[in-house]
Amino acid sequence: MTATTSASIVARRRDVRDVRDVRAGRRHGAWSRIQPVVALLAVVLLIGMPLWIVVVTAGKTQAEAFSPDLTPPATWQYAENFSAVWQQGRVPAAFFGSLLVMVPAVAGVLALGSLASWVLARRSSRLMAVLYALAISGIVLPPAVVTIVLLLRQLGLAGTAVGMIGVYMGMYMSTVIFFVTGFIRTIPAELEEAARVDGAKPLRVFGTIILPLLAPVLSTATILICLYVWNDVFYAFFVVGGRLDTLPLNLFQVASAGLYLDNWHLIFAYVLLMSLPLLVVFIVAQRRIISGITSGAVK
Amino acid sequence: MPPARPSASRRRTVRPTTYRHRASHPARYLIPAFAVLGVFFFVPTIFNFVYALTDWSSFKSEIGFVGLRNLEDLVSSGTLLTSLRITLVYAVLVAVFQNLFGLLLALLLERDTRINRFARVMFFIPVVMSALAVGYVFQAILKPDGAANSILGVVLGQEVTIPWLGDTTWTLVVVALIHSWKWMGLSMLIYLAGLKTISEDVLEAARLDGASSWTAFRDIRFPLLAPALTFNVATALLGSMNGFDIAQATTGGGPARTTELLNIFIFRTFGQGLFAQATTMSLVLFVVVVALALPVIRTLRKREEVL
Numbered sequence: 078m079t080a081t082t083s084a085s086i087v088a089r090r091r092d093v094r095d096v097r098d099v100r101a102g103r104r105h106g107a108w109s110r111i112q113p114v115v116a117l118l119a120v121v122l123l124i125g126m127p128l129w130i131v132v133v134t135a136g137k138t139q140a141e142a143f144s145p146d147l148t149p150p151a152t153w154q155y156a157e158n159f160s161a162v163w164q165q166g167r168v169p170a171a172f173f174g175s176l177l178v179m180v181p182a183v184a185g186v187l188a189l190g191s192l193a194s195w196v197l198a199r200r201s202s203r204l205m206a207v208l209y210a211l212a213i214s215g216i217v218l219p220p221a222v223v224t225i226v227l228l229l230r231q232l233g234l235a236g237t238a239v240g241m242i243g244v245y246m247g248m249y250m251s252t253v254i255f256f257v258t259g260f261i262r263t264i265p266a267e268l269e270e271a272a273r274v275d276g277a278k279p280l281r282v283f284g285t286i287i288l289p290l291l292a293p294v295l296s297t298a299t300i301l302i303c304l305y306v307w308n309d310v311f312y313a314f315f316v317v318g319g320r321l322d323t324l325p326l327n328l329f330q331v332a333s334a335g336l337y338l339d340n341w342h343l344i345f346a347y348v349l350l351m352s353l354p355l356l357v358v359f360i361v362a363q364r365r366i367i368s369g370i371t372s373g374a375v376k
Numbered sequence: 377m378p379p380a381r382p383s384a385s386r387r388r389t390v391r392p393t394t395y396r397h398r399a400s401h402p403a404r405y406l407i408p409a410f411a412v413l414g415v416f417f418f419v420p421t422i423f424n425f426v427y428a429l430t431d432w433s434s435f436k437s438e439i440g441f442v443g444l445r446n447l448e449d450l451v452s453s454g455t456l457l458t459s460l461r462i463t464l465v466y467a468v469l470v471a472v473f474q475n476l477f478g479l480l481l482a483l484l485l486e487r488d489t490r491i492n493r494f495a496r497v498m499f500f501i502p503v504v505m506s507a508l509a510v511g512y513v514f515q516a517i518l519k520p521d522g523a524a525n526s527i528l529g530v531v532l533g534q535e536v537t538i539p540w541l542g543d544t545t546w547t548l549v550v551v552a553l554i555h556s557w558k559w560m561g562l563s564m565l566i567y568l569a570g571l572k573t574i575s576e577d578v579l580e581a582a583r584l585d586g587a588s589s590w591t592a593f594r595d596i597r598f599p600l601l602a603p604a605l606t607f608n609v610a611t612a613l614l615g616s617m618n619g620f621d622i623a624q625a626t627t628g629g630g631p632a633r634t635t636e637l638l639n640i641f642i643f644r645t646f647g648q649g650l651f652a653q654a655t656t657m658s659l660v661l662f663v664v665v666v667a668l669a670l671p672v673i674r675t676l677r678k679r680e681e682v683l
Binding site: 109112113115116117119120123124125126127128130131134144145146147185186189190192193195196197199200208211212215217218219220221222223224225226227228232243244246247248250251254269273279280282283304307308310311314315324325328329332341344345348351352355356359360363367370371 | 398399400401402403405406408409410412413415416417419420421423424427432481484485487489491492494495496497498499500501502503504505506507508509512513514516517519521522523526527557562565566568569614617618620621625639642643646651654655658659661662665666669670673
């Protein structure tokens with residue numbers, strides 16, 4: 078009796094679903110057949126063409142590259158162009174300069190930011206609320222780029238990697254504290270109790286219980302901050318311009334010299350060289366990067 | 377001694393939890409983060425207010441107080457209002473274009489097929505690239521004898537010589553479009569995540585009620601995308617108000633300074649050694665961002681609460 082009823086319900090449900098599918102199908106049938114074509118066409122026109130121009134122009138001679146277009150070069154001369162920018166743009170020095178600034182800045186801002194977030198998330202008082210508001214204000218407020226230079230001069234850090242690292246840490250501390258504090262509030266405080274009863278010191282509780290749980294939010298923050306720091310040129314100009322090589326700073330230098338001579342083949346070769354590291358990282362880890370960014374943003 | 381006892385016992389009964397939180401989450405852990413924030417963020421911001429009132433420059437060693445003279449100079453020369461107007465127009469254009477493109481892409485690539493996953497990755501590539509590099513690429517493509525005009529020429533069957541980056545009115549729009557092209561992949565991802573959170577049942581119900589896909593989008597899906605819209609509009613506005621790389625690489629502020637954003641002005645005057653003017657403009661940017669971003673975020677948040 079019950080079996081037949083439930084079977085008929087299932088059957089009826091299936092009917093409803095069929096009707097829905099038919100309706101939806103009739104309405105969206107044409108679109109679902111055209112959609113892949115539209116999607117691919119959009120990729121080719123909006124992304125493929127500009128990237129293709131970069132790829133072919135980077136392999137041309139100076140004369141051929143004078144006005145960059147879609148035609149492939151008569152002979153590909155990546156070797157010549159790459160070795161030219163390798164020296165002119167001091168690529169190895171710039172690459173290590175970029176790394177030298179990015180790695181400590183990102184590691185430092187994540188470590189100090191998440192430690193502070195833990196306290197801000199767990200303690201609730203008026204003072205903590207004020208401190209939290211102050212800590213996340215940097216998300217909106219633009220950094221005072223000119224007076225940063227003055228301050229760094231007074232501290233004797235002007236033009237140094239340490240100064241640049243500090244400036245990036247100050248700029249992205251708010252982002253880290255915002256994301257991590259929000260995340261820690263979703264972790265039950267009871268998880269910490271067991272370790273505390275065992276007599277673990279606060280820093281140990283943080284390191285063994287909280288920090289491992291922060292992996293998803295920290296990886297999202299790492300990706301975003303790496304992206305910004307690696308590609309930053311504006312703040313680098315003010316803080317280390319002319320004193321330290323970074324990839325974007327040297328691109329600006331190559332391009333400023335190249336534009337004068339219309340050396341598009343060298344500029345594009347540099348663009349290609351400089352984009353490759355991040356592109357490779359992105360392609361390898363694209364699934365994690367995309368899910369990390371989307372999970373962090375819409376809350 | 378006796379008076380101390382009652383208070384001690386009261387403390388023990390009233391504050392066990394707060395006491396425990398104090399010991400287990402010591403406030404001294406805030407010190408390193410706030411030290412970095414203080415030295416590298418708050419102190420320079422305070423300096424901004426101070427040094428905008430001085431004649432600090434690379435031409436003399438001492439720094440003297442001049443009051444509001446820098447601000448008056450920038451206002452009377454018209455530079456302040458021009459740069460401000462350019463930056464605001466740019467920010468609004470970027471916010472509109474970037475969200476429009478991002479939303480269209482998200483709707484186009486919504487279904488989870490292999491082609492769509494591939495397309496999403498491709499549209500994210502410009503986000504990963506350096507904005508400076510993107511700017512140079514488009515400077516080359518948009519040259520009068522560049523690829524854009526030659527492709528248009530082939531399509532239209534006649535020679536096209538549009539000065540994309542040499543027009544005193546429209547170049548700002550072109551630069552805003554390039555900025556939006558670079559970041560539309562990020563907006564797309566956020567909108568895709570927002571679309572995923574909308575339950576299929578609601579849409580089925582609308583469909584059974586005979587709603588067309590446009591009505592369903594306008595009345596159900598778009599309002600439910602409010603959190604994604606907030607995030608995207610706020611980040612696009614903040615990103616373009618602080619914009620520099622793309623405008624610098626495509627036009628350098630030209631033609632005739634019609635694309636000179638506040639940050640390009642700051643960069644240029646700083647390079648000329650006019651530090652106080654650069655500081656004053658940086659302060660203007662600070663005030664404008666506070667005055668503009670906070671109300672926008674509050675309004676958008678309110679829109680979310682209505683749901």
